Amino acid sequence: MDKVVVENLTLQYTDGTESLRGVSMVIPAHAITVLFGPAGGGKSSLLRCFNRLNDLADVEKVSGRVLLDGVNVLDPATDVISLRRKVGMVFARPVVLPFSIRGNVTYGLELMGARDPRQLEEAVEHSLRLAALWDEVRDRLDDPAIALSGGQQQRLCLARSLALQPEVILLDEPTSGLDPISTGKVEAALQDLKRDYTIVLVPHSVQQAGRTADFAAFLLQGQLVEYGPGKELFIHPVDKRTEDYITGRFG
Amino acid sequence: MTGTIRQDVDRAGKGPRRTPRRDWGQFLVTRLIQMSGYSAIVFVGLIFFFLVREGLPAVFQVPLGHLFSVRWYPIEGYFGVLPLITGSLIVTAGAMAVAIPFGIGTAVFISEIAPRWAREILKPLVELLGGLPSVVLGFLGILLLSPFLRRFLNLPTGLTALAGSLLLGGIAVPTIVSIAEDALDAVPKAYREAALALGATRWQTMWGVTFPAARSGVMTAIMLGIGRAIGETMAVMMVTGNAPVLALRLASIVSPVRTMTATIAAEMGEVATGSQHYHVLFFIGMVLFLISLIVNVIASAVVFRQRSRAERVLS
């Protein structure tokens, strides 16, 4: 089943750069889809179309459709607030909000108006478990989140998004600043999460793409060059450009 | 478990909902904030409007020739504002002669030379000076500065333009120091390092590289200092002697003068609303407003122009 369908998406910024050119692809549900490619390829732009975070950037023109469960999210009539609750995002640098650990996780819920302390507590524990962080912080939920290590902060950001029970989770180079152990913990968490969520990941290395991808899409200068099941694409890429990038001849 | 928190539980798997009716409270808040943003323009407009409303009649009631004559003696109907203008000018010029060297010198010292411990002492002290109410400085001027000037310079009275200039200089220095120091601090370290790497001494770097780079900020500092000096009321009213005589000779600096600001402050309490005198005082207020408008617009234009040039160069 396809959770997200991208139809002929073209995106242009006000300074003239064309970030996406006629990209069409599908994001299957309950799987990890990886968008990889060299810098400037449009991976982040594509990701930010899914939760309309591109509204904050200087976008000149967007054409095409992005269908979430069959409904076009790019339609101006879409309620972006509820969209962003359905489609969560984890950023490259862990940005913990200036609250406690608990406060970070409940922030999204409080935005929605949730107030029952018991429900909030349950949500906190549930989300932190899903993000593989519960055991490390269960005794200090009221400590400032800024005191956590980089890897822990990033898992906290993941838990923060999970608290809203999204259906899709977008991750933009989530482990780029992290050590290998933390990276491993995040990747392991994603493998567990894909059972219940749809995951779209922009990896920070081709190796990470190869490790995690159920499906992979290679984006080069705004165009979708190749797309297919992860194992196949990395072992037998069809397009020469894909092969050159994977083997390190450029990038 | 947490199903009751998620409001969209009925929409799981059905895509995003369409925009609901917007929250009215949020709309109201946004409007209030927007109007607060515009308020500055409203207030400037209001001030200008009221000054003109009460000041323009003066131009009609008092023939222009008289208005710009050299005699200010309201009791007998003489409303020549020139002595007041020259009074303000000479006191301000004197103030700048004091404030610019000391202000810039201190700013350069604090930002380029002073060790950390000296900076921690100097900056608060300069801020302290800036926080002193001008009436306090005027008070000290009357009791300490004027008698001193009188004895030291052998003058008939210490209440002179010089006393006013010295006090005003002291009042303008903190403004100049804080803005100039910010400007110097903002010069990227890379500039200094590049100059030093080429063999320049710190002194040469300061004046050849850093100071020119901060030029617009320093000019802004000076302009704002001038604005502060022209607009000062209490301190000058208390120590300049309040004699509305034309101040054009060099000797005027050690004679009593009267500034525009002091005139308004001293006489407004005594006038009858709607009288000629009343309107002329508002007219002087108009002039002061326009002077400060020009000074500030020039200062901000300098900053904008310099910044956009730098942005173009560095992009």
Next chain:
Amino acid sequence: MSQAVNGPPAREAPGGGQFRAGSIRRRVVQHAGFALLSLSAVLTVIPIVMLIAYVVQRAAPAISWDFLAGFPREGMRQGGILPAILGTFYLTLGTAVFSVPLGVAAAIYLAEYAKDNALTRLIRVAIINLAGIPSVVYGLFGLGLFVLFLRFGTSILSASLTLSIMTLPVIISASEEALRAVPQAFRTVSVSLGGTRWQTIWRIILPQAVPGILTGVILGLERAAGETAPILFTGAAFFLPQLPNSPLDATMALPYHLFVISTQVPEMPLQIQYGTALVLISFVLGMNLIATVIRSRARARRQW
């Protein structure tokens, strides 16, 4: 062959002896220049310290509980200055009531809502102008608008409103700076979690900016407390038989009081003059101190 190994023949450094003399001259210039600048800084700052010490010394005999909490007698030549102290307190409070909500809201508009267009530039020019208008012109404006046109009369209300407009630019600038200092990443995260702009401001940006805003507010109010010209024709009075009962009454105020007793009252004991000056200085500097403490404590406790 061996020549190549030894390298090119040694040459004397260009300039030779002149090179060294130039560097000595440069160093002398630098030392002299540094000394001159240090001197200017010291000369700027020493008088401040000396003056304040002098005022403290001359005022000390006058300071007593009776002085601070008592009423004036004998035409202000004896007794206390409580009405002036209270008056300044009322005026500062009144100024805060009007200028803080308006100023902070305007700052929020500039930092979070305003687009980069001509209207916004106009607003900024207006703010710069408000900051530069002479205080006595504010007094005239207050007289024209609040005292006469709106018929509030010479009152705490008129004076507070006048002082508020004067204080607005300080509060707006400081608040806007404080709001902008909060990292942009917080806003992005909040939006990605489904927050509206106002929710983001109310829950994250504003609370984090509070110390900076507070500092700006206190510095602005400190200036308002020390100003005389704006209140001259709008609310200040010299001799009032009783304390003000309502915002529509006129009031005594420390700066105005100091002005009158030092220029217009014959045979005013010097002690009382210095004492009044000291109280005013302490009031103003006390606020400065509080603002500084808030600023440094906030910097230490920042969570970003």
